[in-house]
Amino acid sequence: MVEVSTKSAAPPQAATEAVLQAVNLTKRYGAAVAVDNLNLTVARGEVFGLLGPNGAGKTTTILMLLGLTEPTSGMVRVLGLDPARDPLAVKARVGYLPDAVGFYDELSARDNLSYIARLNGLPRATAQQRIRTAIDRMGLSEVIDRPVGTFSRGMRQRLGVAELLLKEPEIIIMDEPTLGLDPEAAQGFLRLIRDLKHDGITILLSSHLLHQVQAVCDRVGLFSHGRMMISGTVAELAQRILGGGYRIVVEASGDQRAIKSALLALPGVKKIEAAEREQFVIVGDRDLRADAASAVVGVGGGLVGLDVEAPSLDEIYATYFKEATNGANA
Amino acid sequence: MAQTLELPSQSAPVETSTRGRRGSPWTGLWAVVGKEMADHLSSVRMQILEVLILLTAVGAVYAVMQNVRQTVSQDPFIFLRLFTTARDPFPAFVGFLSFLVPLIAIAISFDAINGEFSRRTMSRVLAQPIYRDALLLGKFLAGLFTLSLVLTAIWLLIMGMGILGLGLPPNGEEVARSLIFLVATIFYGGIWLALGMVFSTIFRQPATAALAGLSVWLFFTIFWGMVTSLLARTLSPVTYGFPEEILRQLQTEQAISRLSPNTLYVEATLGILNPAVRSFGILLPSQLEGAVVGAPLPLAQSILLMWPQLTGLIAATILLFALAYVLFQRQEIRA
Incomplete structure (x- = not known):
């Protein structure tokens, strides 16, 4: 809410190759449509979040990407392969x-x-060494020889990631990875996802825990009833759905009217929501703190305070689905 | 490829081509076999059953020893008697096996597939670079190998006890006959193994699958005899009491009873372990003309006699496995 991650604001490296791609992907179970004409592209090195309520078709999409379920129609390419x-x-x-x-x-x-490791056909020596490394990295080295039955949910989750590291994958797909983890473990897991991204691994994760998705994902896609409703960076979505999204709180002393008009004149400012007792709340399409500061100083005001609230995915999600249902009902 | 990636939404509808999968369906097969066999051999349920069979073998051999020691010198197939002779209160070892082997096989396989689902390991395992084929066949082979291992160990044990107890080595023909008996026993187990896998694919609850397997086993062990005679009486009734009618009814009854793997197994073992057996059906006096009753058949003739039963056992195993295979391939992976 308060902290703006520069990562999520920056556009993805669009020039790089697409490693995950779905075109008009559809999956039907009898009459029920699980996934409906899905189009999705994920570039190499990106962290993409599939968001949506339970039963929206996220898991089915993932299974199709892995070839564990056959699509009814449409095309899937993973690393250029079907x-x-x-x-x-x-x-x-x-x-x-x-x-x-x-x-x-x-x-x-x-x-x-x-x-x-054996299912992956790794030679024994390589497997031994990679298992050691992966287990160490996940902080499980003390329990390596204990039966997994004694593990907590968080430890199992980390063991799951250790298993992924074993394969040295180019893409990692996670289905609800932080579900059921306590807040601390969830935070640790999000750090881990960032680390994996630093290793150059492309990550697709599905979740309905919006805060967490926002914290790690470069781009997100909103999923509902088997359809990808909208996708982009959080900032882009805020732009499109909330019409802006960055709320900048400016506290300034001096000529209030002059300051207000100067702020309104800034490029990128949509509106000024509240102006009371030397405090202005500007709604803008990007982080306008610097511009606001110079505008205030430019008209001879004294800048007392400056704060920014990044658009929250919660807000986008709620607004979007409210609009979608209103539209459907109208 | 790279060019089309840029504009995904504009590209024309592309049909999915699913024909011709690349890569061998047996990739990872031996990894599955190794893991499953290790599981079976270390599992408590296997160990209980092994102890059970072991006790049976020791009991049966001990009982037979009491009986046959006196006749060692006259009987050319004394070692085969170890398997077939019943002595109160012990039934013959073969009889024991005919109901113990299905029990072991079902115990091995009833949670093969649904167990992976309930432990939530299925999607994780299938996300590895293997086909489903390898997983299913691997599990089946692991079961069959485990069964073979246990049965072979017990076969060796019986032969060993026989050598010690009787004080003479088995002759070549005895070894050959008892080895064929071993093969028949393994495939008899294979049928129940495959049946257990079918149920473990159909039912999501391991307990349901186990019960279903045991019901079929009970049905064939206890009720099939009654069903057979009932069906035979309905299908070829004896109206006037002609010998032809009675004969036809008996033949019908035998044909129906052979649908049961138990009948096939009992006939196969009887044919190979008892060289004096020359037919499983009714022998008319005309067929026995010139025969020396009780004279043993040569090995090749005994094999010829039980060949249909043996191939029947193998064929049923393969058919049931194929059924499990088809069911499993069509199954959705998500629970």
């Missing part, structure tokens, strides 16, 4: 962390991972 035709090549390079990840409870963490 997951329905070439699932082995796709699955060798894409890591998947399902929601509520499960392990063989009676086996130790190490045995669980070495089974996965």
Whole structure:
């Protein structure tokens, strides 16, 4: 809310190659449409968040991207490959962390991972070493030989990520990764996602926990009833749905009317919401703090305080779905 | 490819081509087999069943020893008697196996597929670079190998106890006959293994799958005999009491009873372990003309006699596995 991540405001490196792509992707179960004409492109190195209520078709989309479910129609390309035709090549390079990840409870963490390493055809020595590294990185080295049955939800989740690291994937797909984690563990997990992004891994995650998505995702897509309603960076969405989104609170002493008109004249300012007792709330399409400051100083006012509220995904989400339902009812 | 990626929404509808998957369907098969076998061999439920079979084998052999020691010198197939002789209160070892083997096989396989779902490991495992084929076949083979391992160990144990107890080595024909018996037993187990997998694919609850498997087993063990005679009486009734009618009814009854894997197994083991058996059906006096009753058949003739039963067991195993395979391939992965 308060802190603006420069990452989420910056546009994604659009020039880079698209590693995940869905074109007019549709999945029907009998008469029910789970995914309806989905179009989605994720560029290399991006963190993309699929947002939507439960049952919106997020998991089905993910399964189609992995080739675990066949699309009814449409096209999917993962790293340029068709997951329905070439699932082995796709699955060798894409890591998947399902929601509520499960392990063989009676086996130790190490045995669980070495089974996965064997399924991936890793040579024994490589596997041993990678398991060690991945477990260490996830902070599970003390429990490596304990049965997974004794693990907490957060530890299982980290073991799930250790398994992903084992494959050294180019893309990681996570389904509701922070669901059921306590706040501290969830924060740790978000840090981890940022680390993975730094390693150059493309990440697609689905969630309905908006704060968390906003904290890590470069771009998000709002999902509802099998349709991708709208997608872009959080700032773009705020722009389109809230008509602006950055709320800048300026506290200034001096000629209030002059200051107000100077602020209104700034490019990018949509409106001034409240003006009371030397305080102005400007709604703008970007972070206008610097401009506002110089405007206040320019008309001879004294700048007392300056603050910015970044647009929140909660607000966008609520507004969007309210508009969507109103539109449907009208 | 790279050019079309830029404008995803504008591109014309593209059909998904799902024909011809790339990569071998058996990638990762041996990883699955290894893991599953390790699971089976270390699981408590397997160990309980192994102890059960072991006790049975020791009991049966001990009982037989009491019986046959006196006749060692006259009987050319004394080792085969170890498997087939019943002595109160012990039934023959073969009889024990005919109902213990299904139990083991069902115990191994009833949670093969649905267990992965309930532990939520299915999507994680299938997200690895393997096909579903490898997972299912791997699980089946692991079950079959485990069964083979246990049965072979017990076979060796019985032979060993026989050598110690009787004080003479088995001859070649005895070894050959009992090995074929071993193969028949393994495939008899294979049928129930595949059946367990079918149920574990159909039912999401492992308990339901186990019950379904056990019901089928009970049905064939206890009720099939009654059903058979009832059906035979309905299908070929004896109206006037002619010998032809009675014969036809008996033949119908036998044909129906052979739909049961138990019948196939019992006939197959009888044919191979008892060299004196020359037919499973009714023998008319005309067929016995010139035969020395009780004279043993040569090995090749015994094999010929039980061949249909043996292939029947193998075929049923393959058919049931194919059914499980089709069901599993069509299953949605999300729970």
